[in-house]
Amino acid sequence: MTQHDVFTGLAEEGDDIDRLVAGLDESQWALPTPAPGWSIAHQVAHLAATFNLAGLAASDGERFKAIAATFSPDFVYNVEAALKPYLAEPPSVLLGRWREERAAAEKALAAVPAGQVVPWLVRPLPAPVLAAAGMMELFGHGQDIADALGVRRQHGDQIRHLVEFAVRTWDFGYLARGRQAPSVEFRFEIAAPSGTTVWTFGPEDADQRISGPAVDFCLLVTRRRHRDDLALHATGDEAEHWLTIAQAYRGPAGAGRQPGQFVGA
Secondary structure, eight states: OOHHHHHHHHHHHHHHHHHHHOOOOHHHHHHOSSSSTOOOOHHHHHHHHHHHHHHHHHOOOOHHHHHTTTTTSSHHHHHHHHHHHHOOOOOOHHHHHHHHHHHHHHHHHHHTTTTTTEEOOOSSSEEHHHHHHHHHHEEEEHHHHHHHHOOOOOGGGHHHHHHHHHHTTHHHHHHHHOOOSSSEHHHHHEEEESOOEEESSSSOOEEEEEEEEEEHHHHTTSSSSSSGOOOEEEHHHHHHHHHHHHOSSOOOOOOOOTTTTTTTO
């Protein structure tokens, strides 16, 4: 897929979230989501804050670095502090701000010259990789919103970018738990939602293997479903263990989801 495809995918995922929340009344914005203590408003506020940072990183790297230098070592504190100005607004204003932050970030990321990196929270990233990370945020938090509303989401093959991002960050689950990733190579064989192809990554002869549907894989790495409820298969002890710790984001793993929590969802 081309660099342009990931920016298109980012916009499509954002549009899907917009469709979920655009018609909600004020009481629905307060609905609890599976993330403890977070309502739908919290989820949208988090996305707005994240896209604000991504847009700033892509458009004004020096200003982004100055702001990032003020962050606390406490990850949870930073997240909660970022939410406050957005949660102080009524839902109609929050929705407008989320749309503005989205549009600005999408435009800024797409405008970064090919091959140029932008500063980010852990290390500088190429703009397409940061866009794929944005898709990961949209997928995970969008799933929380959908679960709160009892809606089943549909995904197209644009989630390949999230699959690729999760493969790139396969070691994050170990790092989040203070462990060193093992010196083994994984083979990933992930079936596209369209059913037309299987995306493969890693050596064909690897002993440690992960296979299954792309949507299930993305639900796993965003920790929105328990591995027992997903049609993913592991070959090898380390691959089997990886299914229990996989995550495509840095920071605390959180409690994840319980087996059977979303039966039929």
